[in-house]
Amino acid sequence: MLLDSLSISRAAFERGTGWQLKPEGGCRGDVCIPLSKPAGATIDVAAVARDLGMPLVKAEGRDLWALGPAAPQGRALTTAEAPDLRLPDLAGNEFRLSSLRGKKVVVYAWAPY
Amino acid sequence: MWQARRDELAPKGFELVAVGLDTVGNDGCRAFIEAAQPKHPSLIDRHHVLADLFGITNIPQSVWIDEQGVIVRPAEAAPAPPRVERRSRLEMPGQAPQRMVDMMTEAAKIPNDAAAYHAALDDWVENGAKSRFAHTPEEVIERSRPRDADHALGHAHFALACELEIRGDHAGAVRHYREAHRLVPESWTFRRQAWSLEKVGDGPLARFWQGPSPDHPEAWPYDGGWLEDVRKEGAENYTERFRP
Numbered sequence: 001m002l003l004d005s006l007s008i009s010r011a012a013f014e015r016g017t018g019w020q021l022k023p024e025g026g027c028r029g030d031v032c033i034p035l036s037k038p039a040g041a042t043i044d045v046a047a048v049a050r051d052l053g054m055p056l057v058k059a060e061g062r063d064l065w066a067l068g069p070a071a072p073q074g075r076a077l078t079t080a081e082a083p084d085l086r087l088p089d090l091a092g093n094e095f096r097l098s099s100l101r102g103k104k105v106v107v108y109a110w111a112p113y
Numbered sequence: 114m115w116q117a118r119r120d121e122l123a124p125k126g127f128e129l130v131a132v133g134l135d136t137v138g139n140d141g142c143r144a145f146i147e148a149a150q151p152k153h154p155s156l157i158d159r160h161h162v163l164a165d166l167f168g169i170t171n172i173p174q175s176v177w178i179d180e181q182g183v184i185v186r187p188a189e190a191a192p193a194p195p196r197v198e199r200r201s202r203l204e205m206p207g208q209a210p211q212r213m214v215d216m217m218t219e220a221a222k223i224p225n226d227a228a229a230y231h232a233a234l235d236d237w238v239e240n241g242a243k244s245r246f247a248h249t250p251e252e253v254i255e256r257s258r259p260r261d262a263d264h265a266l267g268h269a270h271f272a273l274a275c276e277l278e279i280r281g282d283h284a285g286a287v288r289h290y291r292e293a294h295r296l297v298p299e300s301w302t303f304r305r306q307a308w309s310l311e312k313v314g315d316g317p318l319a320r321f322w323q324g325p326s327p328d329h330p331e332a333w334p335y336d337g338g339w340l341e342d343v344r345k346e347g348a349e350n351y352t353e354r355f356r357p
Contacts, residue, residue: 002160002276018166042242055266057273059285064276068269069165069260076168077257080184082176086202087132087156090139090146095130095154098182103128103176104238108115108191109158109169111134111302112141113309113320 003065006045006056007090013043018083019070026052029079031072114193118231119153122238126180129153132304134161134172136310141320160275161302165268168258171352172299177237177247185237185247189259190352192227202310212327213318216340222348225357233357246357256356267296271303277311286310287334294335301351308338 001016010021018028021039025032026048035051044045045067049056055068072078085097085107097105121131131151133142138159146155163169167176170186175191176185216316233246241247248256290307297303305323311333313322326336343351 004273030159039296053262053265055262055269057266057269057289059273059277059282059289064251064273064324066269066273066276068267068272069325071260071265073254074259074261075257076260077184077187077254080253082178082182082184085130085162085166087158089154089160090143095156097130097178099130100130100178101182102180103126103131104180104241105128106191106234107130107132107135107163107167107176109132109172109174110132110145111172111305111309112137112145113135113305113323 001067003045003067004063006065007042008045010039010041010043013045013048017054017067017070024093026070027082028070031078033070035074116151116153118194118234119151122234123152131155132158132163134158134163134169134306136160136225136278137308138279139151140210140284146273151345159279161271161306162272164271165302168260169259169295170299172305177234179247183250185207185242185251187253190226190230190355192225192230194231195227210318210323212322212340216321216323216343219343219348221339223351224349224354229355229357233355263296267293267303269302270296274307283310291335304335304342305339307335311335 015021019026020028021035021043022032023038027035033052035048037047039048046056049067052070053072054070057066057068058064082097086094088094115129115131131153133146133156135141136159137158138157144155170188171190173191173193174188176184176188177186237244237246271293272288274286274293277289278286293303294307308323311322312319313326324340325333
């Protein structure tokens with residue numbers, strides 16, 4: 001997830017990372033990792049990232065950071081529950097993967113190069 | 114090719130979601146999408162969130178998700194349907210540069226399990242959870258790609274590189290793409306994306322060159338290239354084989 005500030009709303013963090021910040025910790029599927037400080041409405045990204053094991057990289061000379069994925073089990077997937085992928089189509093309309101509940105779905109990655 | 118598969122399976126409660134991984138965005142993907150005229154969602158992923166979310170490492174790859182939103186097969190090679198005659202992706206001009214001929218020669222050696230993959234897809238669409246190709250949540254996690262601290266850090270560098278490229282800071286992007294390549298050496302998409310931004314010439318092959326320009330090899334900012342890396346790693350290892 002990309003950030004232009006390290007102080008963001010909990011909702012933005014949860015949407016960007018797919019991890020829910022609950023009283024028991026940062027949770028994804030059945031996995032919960034305790035947080036050193038309970039998360040309020042606004043969170044300190046650097047602290048939560050440290051707790052969850054998400055790497056944070058800053059762009060030199062800019063207020064721009066990239067937060068890498070957490071992989072507490074050493075695997076790309078922490079849960080088999082599909083993340084709610086949100087991406088735009090050519091017209092810029094946001095598509096949500098969850099809109100296809102009730103169908104079998106193949107997400108197919110291609111590239112024009 | 115996938116469009117015909119999708120139309121065939123759609124009446125059985127199936128949908129295809131195509132995602133173009135390209136930092137260039139619409140300008141990179143538009144011609145291909147408009148030519149395909151898809152009836153299914155066709156999305157643009159400029160920062161490769163599919164790599165973070167699902168562990169996509171090459172293209173074409175797929176993830177299968179059931180009616181409840183549960184992944185039943187994690188990222189794996191997704192070859193084009195077998196019954197269509199396989200064509201090269203590009204029409205080679207009469208005087209194709211030697212590099213392009215060499216790349217096509219290597220590409221032809223890449224193994225392709227299209228028949229097995231598509232038979233499995235038919236079976237799953239027909240039989241759902243009873244299909245032997247649909248895995249349990251535990252198996253899906255176990256079969257998803259290994260990800261250690263270096264991988265996670267490499268993904269952050271990659272996303273940052275894409276954003277810097279989008280903002281016009283190409284030199285900054287190259288620095289972070291290089292870090293991503295070092296930390297996630299097995300990702301072909303991380304490499305191919307970066308190489309594709311170093312266009313050689315301005316014709317239709319510019320983004321497919323994927324390596325040093327013959328005129329200015331010293332200007333190439335990366336350690337490898339598509340032809341160089343495929344030769345080094347072996348075309349037979351370019352894609353993982355289908356595992357039932």
